[in-house]
């Protein structure tokens with residue numbers, strides 16, 4: 127499978143609208159933003175877990191994850207510190223594939239990283255071709271400093287929602303704030319509405 131997902135073809139967001147969200151500037155580099163040290167996670171020890179509100183767990187090994195249908199994704203990304211980068215190219219598994227067959231009534235998700243970071247999102251923002259577990263960038267294995275071996279990619283929200291070194295997804299029936307959200311950052315984080323901080 128070699129599909130570009132609808133809405134992520136590098137076109138402007140709307141045919142007539144701007145491509146750069148308000149308050150952002152364009153960079154051609156790829157800044158590294160990490161709240162702590164880069165954890166070392168070997169592919170042999172890597173596991174990805176989805177846990178539902180009932181405590182039911184589904185776990186994938188690296189080989190099991192790679193055996194799932196893969197997608198190539200091109201996306202613009204927007205960091206809350208105001209840099210944006212156009213046309214980033216990733217490869218990985220759609221969250222639709224990973225969530226397929228999981229029984230849940232949860233409306234919320236918490237993404238947990240190796241190393242302790244977490245971030246919250248509505249479950250609806252992880253489905254419908256909007257989010258991926260990615261393990262390659264620009265045709266190369268994802269570098270550890272950018273979240274390798276695998277990270278979450280949710281390009282329609284500020285980039286802090288795209289948890290690096292993704293370890294698990296916990297589905298919950300109520301909202302639970304993640305690392306930056308507990309510290310005053312916005313619960314949702316839509317770059318087009320400049321939802322940087324709580325109250326924006």
Ligand SMILES: Nc1nc2c(c(=O)[nH]1)N[C@H]1C(S)=C(S)[C@@H](COP(=O)(O)O)O[C@H]1N2
Nearest residue numbers: 157158159160161205239243272285286290
């Ligand atoms: N585990 C983890 N994930 C994280 C972060 C982090 O500090 N730890 N930083 C977030 C922020 S603020 C941004 S902008 C992006 C940065 O990704 P990059 O370093 O690949 O540019 O990762 C997000 N995911």
Ligand SMILES: [Mo]
Nearest residue numbers: 159205206286
């Ligand atoms: Mo960020």
